[in-house]
């Protein structure tokens with residue numbers, strides 16, 4: 001199984017479970033995330049939705065390049081990118097608080113998944129970044145659009161995208177991308193983080209999220225996400241992108 005799904009005491013946790021591939025997202029993970037989100041939508045007793053990865057090395061290394069390199073054209077890429085972008089839009093618009101519990105490196109699409117969540121808690125050893133630029137593409141799952149809505153200073157958000165590198169946890173906290181850097185176990189960090197929130201009635205959480213979502217609807221957030229997908233799909237079919245992916249896939253094994 002490429003993912004794990006747990007519902008315990010009002011907390012639904014989706015864990016990407018492909019440690020040997022640094023928790024890269026393949027079709028099974030995408031479909032599992034869709035299933036988890038539908039479960040949260042349909043169960044009133046869910047209070048929090050958490051996404052994390054197995055192990056300590058990686059939260060998620062983005063799309064599985066060994067699978068998705070088969071997509072060559074703009075239209076082929078658009079199919080995969082828009083599928084995941086729609087799933088992340090559902091995630092971002094859930095009526096419960098969503099938390100990225102970043103246990104290890106979060107790069108590419110992994111950074112987009114984390115950015116689509118309401119809160120980012122990051123292990124002190126972990127790094128995160130929109131490294132898509134190194135593959136001659138932009139973020140393609142809507143993560144750039146969410147980043148500009150997350151309240152970071154505009155120049156810091158833009159720098160994070162154009163640097164296309166992984167930042168350390170302290171820097172991510174300093175620029176306002178991560179809300180908390182944790183040193184102990186991720187479970188302790190999560191329980192500590194939701195300690196106050198879980199005493200509040202869920203209808204209050206839902207009402208506050210609706211305030212944010214109203215703003216997003218007014219700003220055509222969904223349409224902007226889809227434009228971001230199209231931009232990435234156009235770049236995807238370039239030789240520069242396919243060559244960069246080849247370099248990664250053919251690098252000598254350690």
Ligand SMILES: CC[C@@H](C(=O)O)C(=O)SCCNC(=O)CCNC(=O)[C@H](O)C(C)(C)COP(=O)(O)OP(=O)(O)OC[C@H]1O[C@@H](n2cnc3c(N)ncnc32)[C@H](O)[C@@H]1OP(=O)(O)O
Nearest residue numbers: 020021022024061062063064065066107108109139140141
């Ligand atoms: C497709 C959507 C697009 C978007 O819209 O954002 C993307 O997500 S593009 C993908 C962007 N992601 C990357 O480019 C990350 C690539 N991976 C890495 O840079 C590194 O693996 C790492 C995440 C920094 C971890 O480095 P390290 O701990 O040194 O591990 P290895 O590099 O040796 O990897 C171990 C193992 O895992 C495989 N792997 C890692 N990431 C991916 C990936 N994204 N897709 C497929 N496979 C991946 C890697 O090939 C190794 O496999 P083996 O050689 O078989 O052991």
